[in-house]
Amino acid sequence: MLESLWDGVNRLIPGYEGRNAPVVPVVRLSGMIGKITRFRPGLTLASVAPLLKKAFSIKAAPAVALVIDSPGGSPVQSHLIYKRIRTLAAEKEKQVVVFVEDVCASGGYMIACAGDEIVVDPASIVGSIGVVSAGFGFVGAMNKLGIERRVYTSGHSKVILDPFQPEKPEDVARLKAIQEEVHDWFIDLVRARRGDVLAKDKDEEIFSGMFWSGKTAVSLGLADRTGDLRAVLEEKFGDKVRLKVFSTERSLFGRRSGVGIADALGAAMADTVLSELDERAMRDRYRI
Numbered sequence: 001m002l003e004s005l006w007d008g009v010n011r012l013i014p015g016y017e018g019r020n021a022p023v024v025p026v027v028r029l030s031g032m033i034g035k036i037t038r039f040r041p042g043l044t045l046a047s048v049a050p051l052l053k054k055a056f057s058i059k060a061a062p063a064v065a066l067v068i069d070s071p072g073g074s075p076v077q078s079h080l081i082y083k084r085i086r087t088l089a090a091e092k093e094k095q096v097v098v099f100v101e102d103v104c105a106s107g108g109y110m111i112a113c114a115g116d117e118i119v120v121d122p123a124s125i126v127g128s129i130g131v132v133s134a135g136f137g138f139v140g141a142m143n144k145l146g147i148e149r150r151v152y153t154s155g156h157s158k159v160i161l162d163p164f165q166p167e168k169p170e171d172v173a174r175l176k177a178i179q180e181e182v183h184d185w186f187i188d189l190v191r192a193r194r195g196d197v198l199a200k201d202k203d204e205e206i207f208s209g210m211f212w213s214g215k216t217a218v219s220l221g222l223a224d225r226t227g228d229l230r231a232v233l234e235e236k237f238g239d240k241v242r243l244k245v246f247s248t249e250r251s252l253f254g255r256r257s258g259v260g261i262a263d264a265l266g267a268a269m270a271d272t273v274l275s276e277l278d279e280r281a282m283r284d285r286y287r288i
Helices: 002-012 045-056 075-092 107-112 139-145 169-194 214-220 229-237 261-284
Strands: 023-030 063-070 095-105 117-120 125-127 211-213 242-247
Touching: 023 045, 023 229, 045 075, 045 242, 063 075, 063 107, 063 229, 075 095, 075 107, 075 169, 095 107, 095 229, 107 169, 117 214, 125 214, 211 214, 229 242
Parallel strands: 023 063, 023 242, 063 095, 095 117, 095 125
Antiparallel strands: 125 211
């Protein structure tokens, strides 16, 4: 009889039942990792730590959902964010479910590995487990223009890989050695988190730096299933589940500045354009 009474109350008072529904905090991680400009910060531990702390502090939450859309960036910041997520998950005893949107590549995928489950859209781009360093050489252009560059150092390696000087084989070998070291560490992290489900005998392909559609990523073990945020969370926690969203995205003047409004506007516009071009260049690699 008491159960029937409560059922009647739930029907008569709109939203009453929702007060007792499970709440799942959702942290959106979108953009380049570690790319910081004055008005448009990228994803760094400093920028996401407060959001992660709030999300994992919701005691009644059965899990924390992460929505990732990132072409990658700094391996250091990626790893710091990954470690903070895993530390909080252990401390608060929370399940972590990762949802991939458009792109989850390189450092973005490293962060995704913090999830106990990785859910992708069939058309998501996933992978790019590798290390890259790119730049330009201006030696020929300087010679044509008759420009002489003068650099003075107290260490013979201070100008290693200087774009205004001829490339040296020993400098390239040094860079590649560092890249291999970071790549091996990245591979170990992925194996530690995904080793049980990674496709057998596919190591060379998986860790080649290649990327795939979400559907193929599932078959390779880089992700667990296809789906979307709302449907998967309703499946796990019931159709009354409520989502509480935390986002790293900020407005143009999301950070305080000590300059006048006109100067700030001009600087912010230039800053935003440059950072947008940088991110677009990274994302263009994964467009289909």
